[in-house]
Amino acid sequence: MSAAHMSRPGAAAGTPPLACRITGHRLRFWAEGEKMRWCCERCDFEGAKVYSSAELATRYARGLDREDRDKLGKRSPISMLLLRFARRGRKR
Numbered sequence: 001m002s003a004a005h006m007s008r009p010g011a012a013a014g015t016p017p018l019a020c021r022i023t024g025h026r027l028r029f030w031a032e033g034e035k036m037r038w039c040c041e042r043c044d045f046e047g048a049k050v051y052s053s054a055e056l057a058t059r060y061a062r063g064l065d066r067e068d069r070d071k072l073g074k075r076s077p078i079s080m081l082l083l084r085f086a087r088r089g090r091k092r
Contacts, residue, residue, distance in 0.1 A: 016043045029065040031057040038064075 016025070025040040036057040039046035051057040 016040075016045060020045070026067075027064075029061040031061040033057070036061045 015021075020026075020040060020043050025045050026042055027038050027040055027045075029036060029038045031037070031054065033054050034052070034057050035048050035050050037046070037048045038061075049057075051060065
């Protein structure tokens with residue numbers, strides 16, 4: 001158990017922080033040989049998967065290790081999509 005969970009007042013043992021419960025875990029991926037590993041930046045959630053080769057593990061880790069914020073200027077967040085629908089409805 002991480003110190004972050006132990007220090008949160010009113011949190012049950014093993015309960016993820018509020019940010020992870022609302023928006024999901026903020027996972028980071030990396031490869032260690034044939035094993036792809038991941039962990040949450042905010043809590044102690046982690047895991048691993050073994051692949052047949054180190055190249056596959058690295059490929060999948062690289063492909064999954066992205067943040068939605070990286071493409072914020074290229075993709076509209078969901079809130080903007082809802083705003084577009086509202087404006088479209090008003091024009092009719």
